[in-house]
Amino acid sequence: MHETGTLSALFKRHSMDVQVQDDRQIQQQPSSENEGAPEDKNWKTSGVFRVRRFKGMEGEILLTVQGLEKKYQQGTRTLNILQKLNLRLRAGEITALVGPSGSGKSTLLHILGLLDTPTGGQIIIGDQIVGKMNDRARTRLRNQTIGFVYQFHHLLPEFSAVENVALPLIISGTNMRESRDRAEEYLKTMGLAERLKHRPSELSGGEQQRVAIARALVNQPKLLFADEPTGNLDPETSQEVFEILLEQVHNRGIGALIATHNISLAEEMDRILELKGGKLVPY
Ligand SMILES: Nc1ncnc2c1ncn2[C@@H]1O[C@H](COP(=O)(O)OP(=O)(O)OP(=O)(O)O)[C@@H](O)[C@H]1O
Numbered sequence: 484m485h486e487t488g489t490l491s492a493l494f495k496r497h498s499m500d501v502q503v504q505d506d507r508q509i510q511q512q513p514s515s516e517n518e519g520a521p522e523d524k525n526w527k528t529s530g531v532f533r534v535r536r537f538k539g540m541e542g543e544i545l546l547t548v549q550g551l552e553k554k555y556q557q558g559t560r561t562l563n564i565l566q567k568l569n570l571r572l573r574a575g576e577i578t579a580l581v582g583p584s585g586s587g588k589s590t591l592l593h594i595l596g597l598l599d600t601p602t603g604g605q606i607i608i609g610d611q612i613v614g615k616m617n618d619r620a621r622t623r624l625r626n627q628t629i630g631f632v633y634q635f636h637h638l639l640p641e642f643s644a645v646e647n648v649a650l651p652l653i654i655s656g657t658n659m660r661e662s663r664d665r666a667e668e669y670l671k672t673m674g675l676a677e678r679l680k681h682r683p684s685e686l687s688g689g690e691q692q693r694v695a696i697a698r699a700l701v702n703q704p705k706l707l708f709a710d711e712p713t714g715n716l717d718p719e720t721s722q723e724v725f726e727i728l729l730e731q732v733h734n735r736g737i738g739a740l741i742a743t744h745n746i747s748l749a750e751e752m753d754r755i756l757e758l759k760g761g762k763l764v765p766y
């Protein structure tokens with residue numbers, strides 16, 4: 484009961500701590516040449532999620548980005564990090580995101596993960612225009628639709644592996660029992676059946692990242708963003724964790740964008756896009 488008690492307390496803390504985001508309307512931008520803008524005549528909506536399907540292509544389009552911009556003001560200087568960037572992510576397709584340090588990979592992933600807001604452009608997830616949503620709706624969309632894996636696992640140190648993975652389910656309203664059961668199931672599929680009760684400090688780096696991946700997947704997201712998810716691991720462990728990540732994402736038909744500096748890992752994905760001059764170009 485002690486563990487359930489601590490989870491309840493954590494749940495309360497988190498529900499009061501919902502991220503406040505800038506609610507300005509995102510300006511509509513005309514799409515530019517890179518990464519292909521949607522051709523509306525070929526689009527249709529389908530299914531409960533009402534995702535758009537592009538005729539003749541395999542996966543449904545889960546995310547569309549048009550004219551995305553992110554500027555930072557540094558004194559009198561304006562840094563244009565993302566410049567009229569376009570992107571589409573499809574179900575079941577894993578896209579590698581590469582580019583030199585400072586090119587904007589983390590910035591882009593945080594914006595697409597709805598953890599940060601752009602200074603221009605439009606993000607459409609399913610049939611919802613993110614810039615037109617209020618904070619509450621955007622937070623719900625993030626919790627229900629998006630999984631995020633960071634370079635450093637960001638697990639809560641005082642909680643076990645199961646509790647860490649159960650947390651997103653509890654936050655989205657699933658009862659404790661079911662949340663724990665589902666968390667256990669996900670950890671088992673990640674090869675962690677023997678590590679359920681371990682705290683992060685009692686896990687190896689690769690195991691910690693597998694827990695972080697299970698946590699990102701447990702809410703059955705449509706989209707997964709990962710920011711150098713194996714950047715902190717040795718090459719062999721990186722390869723192992725990557726294989727599990729790719730297998731899980733493919734099996735579940737998720738659309739994924741994964742930043743990495745490791746080109747051989749990027750080559751294992753379905754396609755590679757490079758951030759160059761604030762835009763995405765085929766690598
Ligand atoms: N809050 C901020 N204010 C000003 N500039 C910022 C801010 N956040 C990021 N930047 C700048 O934006 C650029 C892109 O940063 P970002 O972290 O997205 O790069 P990255 O491609 O992820 O790099 P790395 O491969 O090193 O992780 C960097 O030049 C960075 O200094």
Ligand SMILES: [Mg+2]
Nearest residue numbers: 588589590710
């Ligand atoms: Mg980064």
